Amino acid sequence: MTETPNLVAFTPERLEKVKEIIARYPEGRQKSALLPVLHVAQEQWGWLSSEVMDYVASILSLEPVEVYEVATFYTMYHLEPVGKHVIEYCRTGPCCLMGGEDIYGYLKQKLGVEPGETTKDGLFTVKEVECLAACGWGPVFQIREKYYMNLTRERVDEIIDELSK
């Protein structure tokens, strides 16, 4: 059997960040770094392929399955390729009371996609998520780390225009 070279690797800056994360935990508890390190991986690759997960496993001295079972449990990790911007809108009760269904319907119609789909130009992926803890400022969606709150159809137009540039 021949060793296949690692096709994936963190950038030097991210590798430093990963080492800093691992160092936070007591000796032998590096598995605690898994969720934060998966966020760093997703930041770099946009989604978590099995190659990326295997790479993370090797860095943390874990079995690959320990990474898969975590990545598939938590909703923030993308297990398939996504567009440049992932729009995650809150579909839970309070946001719907604030007109969320209308706003999200408009968003999907505007982009021509259903939840889980990516626009043909690869710019936007739309995902439905549960409560984002911003109920008083709904309807709400999140794009990467940014929260967009008190959404209206006009605001959706502005955001999409801005990100389409």
Place this chain on the structure above:
Amino acid sequence: MAIKILTEHINVPGIETFDVYRQKGGYTAVEKAIKTMTPEAVVEEAKKSGIRGRGGAGFPMGMKWGFLAKPDGVPRYLVCNADESEPGTFKDHHLMKSIPHLLIEGMIISSFALGANKSFIYVRGELMYVIRILEKAIEEAKAKGFLGKNILGSGYDLELIVQSGGGAYICGEETALLESLEGKRGNPRNKPPFPAVKGLYQSPTVVNNVESIANMPWVINNGGEAYAAIGIGRSAGTKLISASGHIEKPGVYEIELGVSVEEFINSDEYCGGVRKGHHLKALVAGGSSVPILPAHLIMKTANGEDRLMSYESLSDGGFATGTMLGSGGFIVFDETACIVRNTWNFARFYHHESCGQCSPCREGTGWMEKVLHRIEHGHGSMHDIDLLVDISKKIEGNTICPLGDAAAWPVASAIRHFREEFVWHITNPKEASLPGAVYQGAMELV
């Protein structure tokens, strides 16, 4: 003006920085605790304060601290639960992003009290921007000698770590949170052993909510007795209420426990009333999992007494006519809200968020979602109403963690108080399944 323990300085420009927070009296409680008090004395003040867990369970925090096992040579941990995910609840989000040093100061005091040298703040991963705010604040506090080795020359060391979650409501359950913090799926643990004996890394651990811990600086500065004197009876202190839904001014408000529900909804200091031109139909007072109340049981209890914002008054009448303060996620519904649709929405949430470990919850939440979906979309039968009640009863109390109860209660209470609305959906399927259709029957409004 009502007393503000957590939010007095929340709107001060620059309060997210160490310097401004310090100018406003910040970190004096750390100085007082570490320089002049023993850890036991700090625990004693927490007990005297009577403060109850603000995450939803309402368990006395000082008593929880008192359960912490202290075997020799074994590290102890404090973990702050900042996984705020209960629909309707956004107070911790607001507090952490606006005044991060308040939580950090509380964490230092609480860690000192418990003898923890490494403490964690577990924040839901979606709030990455808040995590960055907290990490920056921690760096500032460290640079000023309030964190790290030998804090204020006392010999006490504390490292404070912000952990990001990955998106899972269940991790707000304390043992699921600990599993997640260990880098695993968020499956709740069987209890006992309780975290106080075997928690993080099988070591004694206390898990407390953000708001609970953020009260500690005030408790230390003013004394536990002063805290206990605020509020009403066993509902001591203030509470952050996340107000959302059909009100004039959604937002986070700090109330003294014991304010009337009527005042909270109608006063301009708080919600500013139900949105103009509309009427109050229903209320979820403490986050999506607590029983929903119809209009006639919101302002007054079944006995005709004023309903107050307190643990006791909100639960007056039990589940037959009362509810719970829970996390303080206060969701207001006016007459345009369809209870069936909202109940289906919440059931879908719990189905999505069930960890899948216990069959009654894994299967039952899915069944409830499906049955509610068909009622809402015009395919229900009268038998479905009793079927929902039956499923909810079979979930409740039959799971490792409270998510099962949390999923069962909103469904059971919606049917208990709004049965005729479910019947209308079933007997008028075409009309009821139109977008925006709402039952206009003999529902009592306020």
